[in-house]
Amino acid sequence: MAPPAVIGSQKPNARGSTTAAEQRIGQATSVVMPLLEWGAMGYVTWVLAYLICVQYLISPSEELRLSFNVQPRRSTGIALIVIYAILVLLLLIPWLRLLQLIWSKPDLIPLGNPSREKMDTSTKAFEQYDAFTCDYEGFPLWCDKCHNFKPDRTHHCKELGRCVRRMDHYCPWAGGIIAESTHKFFLQFTFFAALYTAYSWIVVAIFLADRISKVGSRPGTWIGALVVTVLFFVFTFTMTGMTGWNLMINFTSVEGIQRGGIHNIAFLVSRSPQGSSSPPTSSTSTPSKNGPSNSDSEGDWPVLRTVQRSSGRTWVVMQTKPLEHPWYTSLMMGWKDTMGNNPIDWFLPIKQSPCKQRTRRGEFEWGEVVFDMARKYEADNPGARLALLDGVR
Ligand SMILES: [Zn+2]
The missing domain is CATH 1.20.120 (Four Helix Bundle (Hemerythrin (Met), subunit A))
Structure with a gap:
């Protein structure tokens, strides 16, 4: 398969x-x-x-x-x-x-310098967060058309030739990009x-x-x-x-449309495991470009690798299972984030989305799936602390 x-x-x-x-x-x-x-x-x-x-x-x-x-x-x-x-x-x-x-x-996400590749581009904007979606190396997702990193939920729009934040679809009927x-x-x-x-x-x-x-x-x-x-x-x-x-x-x-795919997520490590001065190591098999290892039994949640950035910060890269949506799915939260808290706002074309403040946890509010991954990691690595769980343990 x-x-x-x-x-x-x-x-x-x-x-x-x-x-x-x-x-x-x-x-x-x-x-x-x-x-x-x-x-x-x-x-x-x-x-x-x-x-x-x-x-x-x-x-x-x-x-x-x-x-x-x-x-x-x-x-x-x-x-x-x-x-x-x-x-x-x-x-x-x-x-x-x-x-x-x-x-x-x-x-629209700004275009990067065409002469620059992923390795030469700063990831600082992403490192302010406790977690972000990433590739297998723990880098933020890269767009090789725009030569820039893609914030979470960003998608490259072929009609615009640009990456678009939280893109929904390009709608010629309405007059352009819905995002x-x-x-x-x-x-x-x-x-x-x-x-x-x-x-x-x-x-x-x-x-x-x-x-x-x-x-x-x-x-x-x-x-x-x-x-x-x-x-x-x-x-x-x-x-x-x-x-x-x-x-x-x-x-x-x-x-x-992409439902069923998997996400790699980099979690900021705020404390290494007990008795270890070095970052915690991978607990599963060598990461493969083709996806997670096949030993996908319950309890073998793939930790792909840990990475250290020049900032001195350590990130652990983990992978969701197929069909898991990393962002919250509780009914009214999604609605209010886009439409506003006040029902009057739902009908008035005035207040612009997103209707709530961003937090240090991530570009968008994470779902329980992601918090569970972090909790499991801490349980498997005694003493380790992930920044995402600070204040919510
Ligand atoms: Zn792009």
């Missing part, structure tokens, strides 16, 4: 086929799609507000009134237009906030888009049925608006459900 993939490691030239032309096409799509969607919204507005509300409900033509007994329903027409306008605003405001953030690119800072407004965008399209298709469907029964005609423009709004409703409703659920369980779309 093939060993599980190591999350964040790069196969040589795995994405080497991505060309500048592909990047340009990817980025152009994220400009064209919103323009097409705004065109579709314009069309639906014309059908719903003008053809249905004004021409059919508020002031039906003489022919409709005299020949088909379609009487004016002014208050209904006006109320429907007002609600429609409110829903358009509720959709456009988070969408514009989302685009503003996408264009300001807060989640740490934009995830909240993306969910608000899909939620209000689902609300807007649901309202639109219901109104069009009701008055299409009304017109068929009274007049016996089925205008193609009305049917077109019904088809467009139903299709977008199904799409945005599904996206809202999937995005909301992923936020709750604290998985990005990328992590959902």
Whole structure:
């Protein structure tokens, strides 16, 4: 059986086929799609507000009134237009906030010096943490396209040609990259888009049925608006459900696809084992590039190696088991981290994620899986202390 993939490691030239032309096409799509969607919204507005509300409900033509007994329903027409306008605003405001953030690119990792390789690049930014995800040598994960280390949960985006913090996916429909800072407004965008399209298709469907029964005609423009709004409703409703659920369980779309892989994590050693002035040594077999040793019985949790950095700090590199998610998965924590603590914030497109302070423990809050690894290590190496457990033992 093939060993599980190591999350964040790069196969040589795995994405080497991505060309500048592909990047340009990817980025152009994220400009064209919103323009097409705004065109579709314009069309639906014309059908719903003008053809249905004004021409059919508020002031039906003489022919409709005299020949088909379609009487004016002014208050209904006006109320429907007002609600429609409110829903358009509720959709456009988070969408514009989302685009503003996408264009300001807060989640992109700076490019490194192309002449520098992993060994020549400082790891100082990572060594402030008690633990970070790493490769088999205990280095932070490296991107050979950006020539820089990748903070935890960072992924290289082929459309942008850049590493992106806590990347979820590249969404041409919304207008660009959905990642740490934009995830909240993306969910608000899909939620209000689902609300807007649901309202639109219901109104069009009701008055299409009304017109068929009274007049016996089925205008193609009305049917077109019904088809467009139903299709977008199904799409945005599904996206809202999937995005909301992923936020709750604290998985990005990328992590959902990579589920089943393993993670290497470097833990800062704050005290070596008793009776030892040197760092604790590996308790398992020689690390293999192909994954953990096959002696994966319970209790043989792989400690891959210990490494000492020039700062004098010692790190022990351990590996999760397949299917283990290193970050917390408790339902509301993931949601609140992105959406905010206050339910009002969940709907207002103002406060930006992440909605809580970072800590010294890591780029993101670790899950019980990682704390358990640290506890097991301390139990197996009497006297040893890992910084991650300081204050939580
Ligand atoms: Zn990269």
